Structures are given as structure tokens and as C-alpha cells.
Amino acid sequence: MQTIFYIILVPMVYLSVAVFALGTLVRIIKIFKGPRHPTTLQIYPEKKAKWLGALYDTFFFPTVRKHKPVLWVFLILFHAGLILLFIGHLELIWDLSLFQIIPHEPFLGKGFVGLTLAVSLLFFLFRRFSSPVRELSVPEDYYLLILLFLIVLFGSQMDWARRWYEYGELSLEDYRDYFMSLMTFRPELPYNATFSGHSFMLILHVFLANLFLIFFPFSQSMHAFLSLPINKLRRG
């Protein structure tokens, strides 16, 4: 069993990051090496600040706010939460003073960011069970949402355990040691990472996150990179 844990926590992490980086790069190159469309694809009336407009469309989803305000609330919460969790993972590697303007221990949000993300993902999932989004959805949409939900759930559970019910066997230092060892290519697993009571949370979280990273370049998650250029087309 320890061998499997090691494979998940070390070589699979490297593999999935490599697939993510390479796959994303190849896909982006493939899209942008194609010829440009000969005509404008914009929608009128024409606005002057095209790039600024495209950035606004990309990060604030104004069309969703206008037409599906409830979905918009969850989308904003979800995407803002993703950014906070990304920062939280960075803080597991380095002490970033920039984010310590509000003094906190990683992660920001005292566990509520993960909870908000989990609830948002359930909302996205359940709305796919009702018409007409059901008819538009394909299996990939469900798999991806379930996968993300489980990643968030197991990841947050580790945070909640420390903060909410004082189960601190896996300490921040353990996570830090593990992360740093991966970053410096001297992989080392702290004892608690594979033997403590909550180690299965870490292993499942990492395993599912690995799957997500591998799946990422082949899924519609690529909209994270494609949203800006595609919105720019509409802005002209």
C-alpha cells in the first residue's frame, strides 16, 4: 500500500504536472497557429477599449450577470474561490508576505473558501440535471464537476480538520515539507503524510488533483486560457 501511496504522491504528481503543462501548451499552439479569420467577428455597437472590454468579459462574466444572475453569483464565488485556493497552495510552499496584509495561516478564509467552492460545484452539478442544460450536457461535464467536487471536498477536509475540529495530526509543516521536497526535486514523504489518520484525505486529494491536471488540456477547463482571446474576437 505504501508503494501505491508513494506513486500517487510523487511520480504521478510529476507526470500530471508535465501532462498539464505540455498538453496545454500544445493545444494553445495548435489553436493559434491556424490562420486568422479574414473578417471581423465583433458584435456592435463598437466599443473603444477592446482589450479592456475583453478582460472585463473574461473576469466578470457580464452577460451571465445579465441573463442568469443566480448562476453568476455562484460563478463569481467559484472562480474567486479558485484564486484564493491557488494562493493558499502557494503559501504552502513559500511565506508570501504580500498575502499577509490580513494576517492568517494558510489557507485564507478559515475554511469557508473550500466550503463555498464545494457548494458552488454542487450547484453547477445539479443544474445540469434539469432541462434544458441537461440536454446540452455531455458526460465530460458531469465527470469534471464530480472530480472537482471531490478534490475540493478532500482538500478542504484537511483544512476543516485542523480548524474546525482540532484534528491536527497532519500539520501545516508536514504539508510544507512534502510540497517543498517536490518543488526541489528531492521528494520526501513526511511520516504523517502516509501514516496519520488523515493521510488518506491527502492521498485522495492529490490523486484526484493529478487526474484533473492530466484531464485539463483535453477538457473544456481550457476555457481558463481561451476565454480572453475568444472574448477579444467579440470585442473586435
Place this chain on the structure above:
Amino acid sequence: MDQKTRNELLKLFKSKLNEAMRLYLETCTRCGVCTEACHVYASTGQVKHIAAYRSEIIRRLYKKYFKIRGKLWPSLSESKELTDVALEELFEAAYSCTGCRRCMVYCPFGIDTQMLMSIAKLLLIGANTEPEILTLLADTSVEKGKSIDLFKEGFLQGIKNLEKEVVKKWKAEAGDSVIPVDVMGADILYVALAGAHSIIPAAAIFNAAGENWTLSFFEAVNFGAFVGDPTKTKLILDRIINEALRLKVKEVCICECGTAFRVMKQLSGKQPFKVSSITEVHARYFKEGRIKIDPGKFNTAITYHDPCQLARNAGVMDEPRYILSQMTKDFRDMTPDPTYNWCCGGGGGLVALGDETIDFRMKSARVKADQVKKTEARILATACENCHSQLSDLNDHYKMNVEVKFLSSMIADALVSE
């Protein structure tokens, strides 16, 4: 479908895969925000008419033949084989979409369904299953471009016969040609449709404005664009470009035809002449004081239908409103934002298909009829031939109780000398 045909069709598919098309094919998250955008869905409630559903028909083929995951794990994204049944699906998707691009205003990414439907239309052409009449009309236009001398005399005689009608609206100065043709160095080359209604009012207004203009030998409508054939679209377009270059005109003015204007404006490339819609030219005449009208001519409430290809897709929005503000004190806009105007339901070649599509056109444009009725206007003005035909049919079908009029005809009817 045999493998050879499939391979040929896939080659056509591949030819459409430029940067924008790949972005449109790869970014949809099927969030369903576009659901209420399509007038066909809004009028019928059928899921197959949601923009994302239409696009997914193309996307499933794309995944099957151009993406690794579609080959390795087809059920993941329900990638689909290109078969005769798939072609039927493509036909239904492509020819129930009018290309109005209203869905782009809803989509968080701005995915262009009209672009994606252009793949479907090209595959249908490749399989010889496109609407035959559109190809025939496109071929006729192309042929006309090749052999102008064969029809020149008949055309000139036909034009001569219209002059009396033009003079009824605006008396020409002695010695002036009422409908000038083939004028070298004219300021404006006017490209009309094949019909007196597209030439007479325009000629009267040009003459009233004292314009140095000339009428094109060719009709503006581009059936190549309707049927989705890029080669024929270009050939039909080139006839007008070549004529404009030959006559050394300063401006090409496209008649009231949304698609013709958009194709000319956006596809003609960098040229020594500018491209304008006739509505823009008329607004200019008003602003420059070159034409005058009797403001009491239409003493009733007027509304305006924005042709999608002219407004949302080419930016001519303020000019028709400016013109109408000169013509009535009771202008009633359909929507506070023309970007959201409903399509009339006749674009994308549907009106050109005539009775074949009338039932669908009426059912799918109920929301348009409701929108018009809500204004309680008595005149419904528009600046597109397709829209005019479709709105007239809707007027009869839904008893909208309006008079559907071309904007240019209204101006021509109201012209006064002082």
C-alpha cells in the same frame, strides 16, 4: 455514406479550421446561458434550437475526427460519426439558424454560432444536400459576372423603363440622367437588388441630393453567403469590386440588404473606395441638408426593425434612428438596446427558400411579432429586403396591423424640394 465521401467532407471541415473556428469549437462549457437567446427556441421551446445544442452537433464531429479524446474515449463527449443521419442533423441545425448572432450577446465567451453553422453548410454543399435553389441562384450570379455583355442590353432597357417612376418621385434636372449607368469617376456606385423597388426610391433620393452616382450592373445579394459557399461568395463579391475599380468610384453604396452589406463591408478587404450602406448615405444627406422631406408625411407611430446583419453584425444602428427622428415625432424603439433586437426569422437564406420554409419561419418568429405588436406602431420600417419579406409575412400571419415599409421608400415618398 462511403469512406471516400466522408474523407472528402472531412477535408472541407478541416478547411474551415482557422484560429477563430478552433476557439469557438473548443471553448463552450455548455452552461446554457445562450438558451433564451435564439428566437427559434424562444418561439417554439424546442431544445434543438438552443445555440449550444446546434453548435454541439458540429462539435461532436470535430471531436470524433480532429481530437484525440474523441477517438480514444468517444462517449466522454459523445463524439459522433459523420453519416447520412448526421448530415440530416446538420441540415436541420444550419437551416433553422438565421445567423443573427444574438446568441453571441448572451454567451460568456462570445461563441459565434453562425460561424459554426458555416461548417455545416459547407459539408452539406460537399454532400450535394444543400438547398438546391440557393446554389442555383448563386451560380446564376456567378455566371452573370462572367458574361456581362450577354445581359447588358436587356438590363439597360429595363432601367430605361423605370425612369418614369423615378421622375414621379423626384423631377430630374434637364439633361441629367435619371438612372445613370457605367459612369466613370462617379462618387457613388449604387448596388441594388434585382427589383424596381430597390432602384426607384434610391435613384430619386440620389437625384434629390444632387449625387454624382451610377448604378451597378450587378445585384447586391450574395447567395453564395446564404448557401455558405466561400468560393462563390468571393466570386459574387468580386464582380462588384471589379466594377467599382473599373469605374474608379469613391464609394460603394449597398442597397437595403443586410447580408450584401456585411459581405461587402467585411470581406472586400482594403480597397481604394469606401463601403457604405444606403441607410448611412441617407443619414448623411439629412445631416448635410442635401435632402428635405415633408415631416408630416407619415403622421403616425413608427417603429424600426434592426436587420441583424446591418445592426448587431455591422454597426448600422444610429443612422436609421436619426433618419426616423426626421420623419416622425412618434418613433417607438422595440428594445432599449438594438444589440438585443430579435431576428425577423428570415435570414440565413430562409426567405430565399420561399414557401418551403414559410411554416417554420412563421412559427419560429412569434417573439418578433410580439415585439412589434408591443410598440403599437402603425408603420414598421426596416432596411433589409429579407427582413421586409419576412416581416410582411409575419404581418399577415400574426395580424400585426402594421404597414411594413422600406426606410428608403419612406424617404423617397416624403421628398420635397424646399
